[in-house]
Amino acid sequence: NLSDRLNDTFRNLTGRGSLTEKNIEDAMREVRLALLDADVNYKIVKEFISEVKEECLGERVLKSVAPGQQAIKVVSDSLEKLMGETNAPLNFVNKPSVILMVGLHGSGKTTTTAKLAHHLGKQGKRVLVVAADLLRPAAIDQLEALGREHNIPVHSDRTGSDLNSIVHDAKRIALKSNKDVVIVDTAGRLEINQELVRELVDLKKKSNPDEILLVADAALGQEAVSVATHFDDALDITGIILTKIDGDARGGAALSMRRVTGESIKFIGVGEKIEDLEAFYPDRMASRILG
Amino acid sequence: DGTWGEDSYEQLEEALISADLGISITQHIINDIRDRYERGQIQTSTDIVAATKSLLSVYLNDGAPHTFDYNIAGPTVILLVGVNGSGKTTTAGKLACMWQREGKSVVLAACDTFRAAAVEQLKIWGERSGCQVVSAKHGADPASVAFDATQAAVARKADILLVDTAGRQHTKKGLMDELGKIAKTIGKAFPGAPHEIWLVVDGSTGTNALQQARTFGRSVELSGLCLTKLDGSSKGGIVVAIYNELKLPIHFVGLGEEVFDLQAFDPQSFADALFT
Ligand SMILES: Nc1nc2c(ncn2[C@@H]2O[C@H](COP(=O)(O)OP(=O)(O)OP(=O)(O)O)[C@@H](O)[C@H]2O)c(=O)[nH]1
Numbered sequence A: 001n002l003s004d005r006l007n008d009t010f011r012n013l014t015g016r017g018s019l020t021e022k023n024i025e026d027a028m029r030e031v032r033l034a035l036l037d038a039d040v041n042y043k044i045v046k047e048f049i050s051e052v053k054e055e056c057l058g059e060r061v062l063k064s065v066a067p068g069q070q071a072i073k074v075v076s077d078s079l080e081k082l083m084g085e086t087n088a089p090l091n092f093v094n095k096p097s098v099i100l101m102v103g104l105h106g107s108g109k110t111t112t113t114a115k116l117a118h119h120l121g122k123q124g125k126r127v128l129v130v131a132a133d134l135l136r137p138a139a140i141d142q143l144e145a146l147g148r149e150h151n152i153p154v155h156s157d158r159t160g161s162d163l164n165s166i167v168h169d170a171k172r173i174a175l176k177s178n179k180d181v182v183i184v185d186t187a188g189r190l191e192i193n194q195e196l197v198r199e200l201v202d203l204k205k206k207s208n209p210d211e212i213l214l215v216a217d218a219a220l221g222q223e224a225v226s227v228a229t230h231f232d233d234a235l236d237i238t239g240i241i242l243t244k245i246d247g248d249a250r251g252g253a254a255l256s257m258r259r260v261t262g263e264s265i266k267f268i269g270v271g272e273k274i275e276d277l278e279a280f281y282p283d284r285m286a287s288r289i290l291g
Numbered sequence B: 001d002g003t004w005g006e007d008s009y010e011q012l013e014e015a016l017i018s019a020d021l022g023i024s025i026t027q028h029i030i031n032d033i034r035d036r037y038e039r040g041q042i043q044t045s046t047d048i049v050a051a052t053k054s055l056l057s058v059y060l061n062d063g064a065p066h067t068f069d070y071n072i073a074g075p076t077v078i079l080l081v082g083v084n085g086s087g088k089t090t091t092a093g094k095l096a097c098m099w100q101r102e103g104k105s106v107v108l109a110a111c112d113t114f115r116a117a118a119v120e121q122l123k124i125w126g127e128r129s130g131c132q133v134v135s136a137k138h139g140a141d142p143a144s145v146a147f148d149a150t151q152a153a154v155a156r157k158a159d160i161l162l163v164d165t166a167g168r169q170h171t172k173k174g175l176m177d178e179l180g181k182i183a184k185t186i187g188k189a190f191p192g193a194p195h196e197i198w199l200v201v202d203g204s205t206g207t208n209a210l211q212q213a214r215t216f217g218r219s220v221e222l223s224g225l226c227l228t229k230l231d232g233s234s235k236g237g238i239v240v241a242i243y244n245e246l247k248l249p250i251h252f253v254g255l256g257e258e259v260f261d262l263q264a265f266d267p268q269s270f271a272d273a274l275f276t
């Protein structure tokens, strides 16, 4: 892994403790390659490397007792810090609280909607999920099947209503049946599809959500910056859920999305089962990205 | 028409990496361009863009052609595989519609017996395409559904059998083995089948797609690729790395969610769009 490679790089130097600027340059090249290989966005890597390099060229590292070790520590500490905190909370201000699930096609919104409902249910919250994907074939069937299987109430409407009235009805039902949380599953959409993004902006205005969660595939490539930026600019998202972490994607998209939105990764998806929703750990994610 | 300098190489690198080409392919291209520049073979940034596009096109044209042969004695059986959410079911549906329009008879096999409403989703595509869908109840053994569908397609003298499978991560050995079993079982129903096994790759995926192709390729004999969601902002550059290493023909590209949003892959126009 990168840590070992950097250790070897530094160990192969002359026995003297100190590092030269050139040593740091070489190390930064290794780190840069590791991050690009992990799918961190090109520009984000550039920013990160210049910040870390500056710190590594400072007195505190170069003149330290074990500068090689210090440099490695600066890299992994900086990355871990960038990844945010663990257990970043969901905000439940309104009654019922509304959570909108948004993201690209196939990122895991529907599955994660059910997982989140299950998770909140275990915490004693009463949850209603809303099948607001009116586009994808059998999307409503999918959420209803998950609801039946895992005892999650689902509100759906196959009469050709529009999003806003479906969510409005769901909130009304939730209020009457004393639900704490309403989770709205929406259709997958491209961040560059202005019409569909406007649809979400309109839904946000009408449904007043407490949380807007961007559900993103851990294997997302360089366009993670575009995806996160467009959704965040339009909706001011309140968090990210990174799915399919049980694959072996390094997950550099997570760093990119954190950098451009400043929002926390609130959960990770680690499989297809209802309980496969876990807390996000920045240190684990950082070392996974660094490889 | 600008002059080319050291920071121009960085711009070129940024464009290629940003298209998800990956470090290795990018470095090869940059080295090749640098080489030609230093020999005076190319001079301006216009030259560089043209040279880069032609290099990309060479990468994608140097190996197996991006076509496949239909089976002559019985249905052509095509198995679609790939990670979760990559677009397999939708691609199966679009392909069925396309071939139906061309006058071919198509059967769809709903071998995702695991995910909620997967069968219902494929059945809707069956209605859209006017094609029969062979399915079983939720939780049935996918290999036995594949067996039945293959037998049915042969008996009906269908032209094409499209087998949709459940999404799976290549890190799950049990699920990868299951895929091998599905392919083998299809062969038991109809020797020689499946004639094609296509990996369906989400166009917005980064370097992990190469790992997907390598690992899926160890459980089944992949014979081609479909690249989806190219209507998004991603360029799908990872297929260059996949093709370079594994030489899997890229058959179709998905450009949206509807019936007609499917196109045959054209290496030249893909290379042009990749680097603009
Ligand atoms: N392995 C794994 N699969 C997941 C995870 N989350 C979701 N999936 C799978 O990913 C696929 C897509 O999930 P969906 O929930 O349908 O995704 P979606 O975002 O709702 O898709 P659209 O509504 O079409 O945009 C399904 O096969 C899910 O079972 C995860 O954390 N790990």
Ligand SMILES: Nc1nc2c(ncn2[C@@H]2O[C@H](COP(=O)(O)OP(=O)(O)OP(=O)(O)O)[C@@H](O)[C@H]2O)c(=O)[nH]1
Pocket: A105, A106, A136, A188, A190, B082, B083, B084, B085, B086, B087, B088, B089, B090, B091, B112, B115, B118, B165, B166, B167, B168, B228, B229, B230, B231, B232, B253, B254, B255, B256, B257, B261
């Ligand atoms: N924009 C766009 N969306 C696509 C394309 N192909 C598929 N999709 C969408 O991607 C999502 C997932 O497609 P599916 O066909 O369900 O993917 P899958 O691989 O069968 O998913 P699993 O069976 O759950 O693994 C759906 O919302 C599709 O409409 C494409 O080419 N462009």
Ligand SMILES: [Mg+2]
Pocket: A109, A110, A111, A133, A136, A139, A185, A186, A187, A188
């Ligand atoms: Mg969905």
Ligand SMILES: [Mg+2]
Pocket: B088, B089, B090, B112, B118, B164, B165, B166, B167
């Ligand atoms: Mg499917």
